[in-house]
Structures are given as C-alpha cells and as structure tokens.
Amino acid sequence: MTFAAILSASRASSDSSGALRASLHFAGQTLVEYQARQAARAGADRIMILVSVITPALSQAVDRLSADGIAVALIRDMVSMVRDAPRDADVLLVADGVVIAQGHFDAIAERDGNALLVTDDSRASAPFERIDAGQRWAGLARISPDLLFGTLDMIGDWDLSLTLVRAAVQNDARRITVPQDDLLTGRVALVDGQAQADLVAQAVMSAGSLAKRVRGLAEHYLLCPAARLFSPALMRTQVPATQVRVAAMALGAIALVPIELLWPATGFLLLLVALALAEIADRLDELALRAPPAGWVAFVVPFFAVGGISLAGGSVLATCLALLLAIIQLADRWQRTGGARAWMIFTPASAVVLLLLTTLLGATMMGYEVAMLAAIASAGAIILRKAT
The missing domain is CATH 3.90.550.10 (Spore Coat Polysaccharide Biosynthesis Protein SpsA; Chain A)
Known part of the structure; x- marks a missing residue:
C-alpha cells in the first residue's frame, strides 16, 4: 500500500x-x-x-x-x-x-x-x-x-x-x-x-555502509575502504559528489599522457587514484541517499582505465584484455555478476593494481598474461554461477 x-x-x-x-x-x-x-x-x-x-x-x-x-x-x-x-x-x-x-x-x-x-x-x-x-x-x-x-x-x-x-x-x-x-x-x-x-x-x-552490494576485487578490498575513510571528511566540508566525479574523470584523462610517453607506472598510479576518486563520489552519493549513477557517467573513469591498459600494452593481448575488462565492469556496475564473490570479479581497477605492481617489478608482460587469465576466470565464474 x-x-x-x-x-x-x-x-x-x-x-x-x-x-x-x-x-x-x-x-x-x-x-x-x-x-x-x-x-x-x-x-x-x-x-x-x-x-x-x-x-x-x-x-x-x-x-x-x-x-x-x-x-x-x-x-x-x-x-x-x-x-x-x-x-x-x-x-x-x-x-x-x-x-x-x-x-x-x-x-x-x-x-x-x-x-x-x-x-x-x-x-x-x-x-x-x-x-x-x-x-x-x-x-x-x-x-x-x-x-x-x-x-x-x-x-x-x-x-x-x-x-x-x-x-x-x-x-x-x-x-x-x-x-x-x-x-x-x-x-x-x-x-x-x-x-x-x-x-x-x-x-x-560512521555507522557503516548505506548500500550493500557485491563489488569487484580491488573495489571491495582497496577502493571501498579508502572511500569509507575519506568521504565523511569531504561530506563535512560540503564537497559535492559531482565535483569529485569530475575530478576523477579529469585525472583519468591525464593518466593517459604518461602512458603515451612510455611511463606506464606513473599512468597506472594516476588511473588508480582516479578510480579511487570515482568510488569516493559514489560513497558521497550513498551518504546523501542519492542513487549512484548507472549511465555513461559511471563508466567514464573505468573506461579511461581500460584505454590505458590497452595503450600501455600496445599488443593484441592488451586490447583483448581491455575489452574483456570492459564487459566485466558493465556486469559489476549493473549488478549482473550472479552469485560471484567479490574476489572473483576482476574489474579494470583490479587489473590496474596488478599491472602497476608488475610494472614496478619490471615484469610488465607477465602482468598482462596473469591479468588475462584472471579476467577469463572471472568471466567464467560470473557466467557459470549465474547459470546455476
């Protein structure tokens, strides 16, 4: 009624x-x-x-x-x-x-x-x-x-x-x-x-999360805790979620520049910060009881990350990885991951973290190979668990 x-x-x-x-x-x-x-x-x-x-x-x-x-x-x-x-x-x-x-x-x-x-x-x-x-x-x-x-x-x-x-x-x-x-x-x-x-x-x-939903690997274990830590301070200073989201988009675009200049570690680090800002913007919306965006605005920063992954790899493997990550990102944002656990969902943010670590260790190609295997396993887990 x-x-x-x-x-x-x-x-x-x-x-x-x-x-x-x-x-x-x-x-x-x-x-x-x-x-x-x-x-x-x-x-x-x-x-x-x-x-x-x-x-x-x-x-x-x-x-x-x-x-x-x-x-x-x-x-x-x-x-x-x-x-x-x-x-x-x-x-x-x-x-x-x-x-x-x-x-x-x-x-x-x-x-x-x-x-x-x-x-x-x-x-x-x-x-x-x-x-x-x-x-x-x-x-x-x-x-x-x-x-x-x-x-x-x-x-x-x-x-x-x-x-x-x-x-x-x-x-x-x-x-x-x-x-x-x-x-x-x-x-x-x-x-x-x-x-x-x-x-x-x-x-x-500080009472806890207002919205309960499964997130990707990096979001669940890294970005969401960071958002819970920083968003209350931003809320108290009356920083609008829109401004934080625009800053995340701008930083995501800027991150492509060092990648193009063959400084992939710097680019991946900037992409990770941009993804964290986008998560903080979502958290600010949740605290204000507004629904986080589900349209194209929600995908700008993750797709900058996908583009950066493809650009840094410069190979067919990197391009295929980027496309697969884009599909997983859509499933994660639209909550179509079936019964998959957070650690099973290998999102673009998860790939950025992995590639940043392997690039710093001088094993970039190995990072792309491991990321591709993780993305394939993640897509399989989403499809098979949803089917059951």
Whole structure:
C-alpha cells in the first residue's frame, strides 16, 4: 500500500532566528531534503513539506528532489493540506529537525494504520515531545487518512504535527520503541543548530555502509575502504559528489599522457587514484541517499582505465584484455555478476593494481598474461554461477 509523507519545516534554528532547522546542512544537503529522501526510500510516493515561509534554501531543495524524480510540494496552509493530502492512503509524519536512522523509517513504513516511534523518558530523550508519563515521541509517525482529516477539520491554528501525535496517542496507536543506544549514538536525534547537526551527521556517516552490494576485487578490498575513510571528511566540508566525479574523470584523462610517453607506472598510479576518486563520489552519493549513477557517467573513469591498459600494452593481448575488462565492469556496475564473490570479479581497477605492481617489478608482460587469465576466470565464474 502506498503512502505519502508530511515533513515540517517551520521552526527556527538556534543559530539564528532567521534560519530554519530544516535548512541546516546535513549530509551534503539541507536537513529537510535528507528527510525527504529517507521517506522516499521507505516507499513514500509523494512528499509534502509544511512551511510557514518559502525560503530560497527550501525552493532549491524542492528543485533537487524533483530532479531526482521525487514528487514534492511545499504546503503553506491547512487549505492546501486538505486539498493535496491523499484520502485513500496513510501519511508518514516526520518532525521538524529530527534525524532518524533509515531502519526506523522502514519499520514504520511496513505498518498499516496509526503507529508512533517512541522512546522511553530519559535524559537522552529530553529534547523530544512528551506524550505520557513514561514515553516521548521520537519524531516519526504513521497516520491513517481518517485520523489525518478528522484532525485537519478541527485543527485551526494549532501545530499540525503535535496535534496529530496527540490524536494518535488518544486513538491507541501502536508504538515502536527506540532503543536508548540509538539516542546515545545519534541514530535518533533532534537537532536545532548546525554544530549539533554536524555531530549527528558524523555519527550517521560512521555507522557503516548505506548500500550493500557485491563489488569487484580491488573495489571491495582497496577502493571501498579508502572511500569509507575519506568521504565523511569531504561530506563535512560540503564537497559535492559531482565535483569529485569530475575530478576523477579529469585525472583519468591525464593518466593517459604518461602512458603515451612510455611511463606506464606513473599512468597506472594516476588511473588508480582516479578510480579511487570515482568510488569516493559514489560513497558521497550513498551518504546523501542519492542513487549512484548507472549511465555513461559511471563508466567514464573505468573506461579511461581500460584505454590505458590497452595503450600501455600496445599488443593484441592488451586490447583483448581491455575489452574483456570492459564487459566485466558493465556486469559489476549493473549488478549482473550472479552469485560471484567479490574476489572473483576482476574489474579494470583490479587489473590496474596488478599491472602497476608488475610494472614496478619490471615484469610488465607477465602482468598482462596473469591479468588475462584472471579476467577469463572471472568471466567464467560470473557466467557459470549465474547459470546455476
């Protein structure tokens, strides 16, 4: 069953009375944009952002969300809410300034009818709204259409989120209790200033990988760990993933120059750095809850690597190796590797690492022969394991 989401974006930040909590920078975007992407990832098919004033930051956030295919609209009054809210589907209610782990979004999304994410009353949960003597609202709720429109009919100038939560409590909504560890580690938090948002973002980004998928040999054991190490620092300095990806493309093109000048080791080293930057760009997209590119943009740097391998070898063997690596790269990026393990997928990055080592040892030709055997074995493993 589909559902919509209502996000609140009207409370002022503690940094300035003219700034909104929703406009705080979080994971490379505004906080409300991050919340909208979480709701969309959980299954919301439309996002309504309830605002008191439309600011440039909110308008730009809506533009970015729309460009990524997320249906979003700004709602300024109850009349618009009554008109735009779905009458045949539940809504996911997200509090103003709240940061909640994606797992809790998914848990609420799986429920039907009224449900509340709550936390036991404690010092750690003090910033959240109290709903009874022992618990507080943790900032996320699922509201049925009957309860939503019944509340809208009598709400007047009251606070929509808190009024809906109180109505849900009175209607004995099911409760999902957040562990206290989530509050202490920042997986559930209420932020009202940029410094606090930065601390919570750091906790969220260090919590582990956001996307679980099999990667190639070099990516899994070398490039992905490097990306996990460096991407949080780049995210905190607000470096966009697009800029990192463009830098990777430029460096990949530059790497072909020393290869053409018969300095293959330098070229392979530059290609490896370019591939690492491309992996970091993908990681930045994942941290911001954006899907990494799957079109031609995703293959520019790997194909520079393939071209460099062919150019450095200058033989039929090198050209055949490059073509086979290109096919494996497509299978890896499009997740068509069947049940192959990471160490079975010999990608262009894996070949670059191998050729860099053998070139430094003065055994370039042997490196190409070993790389060809590894690529053939990798293609065989992908085909045969997928067939079974």
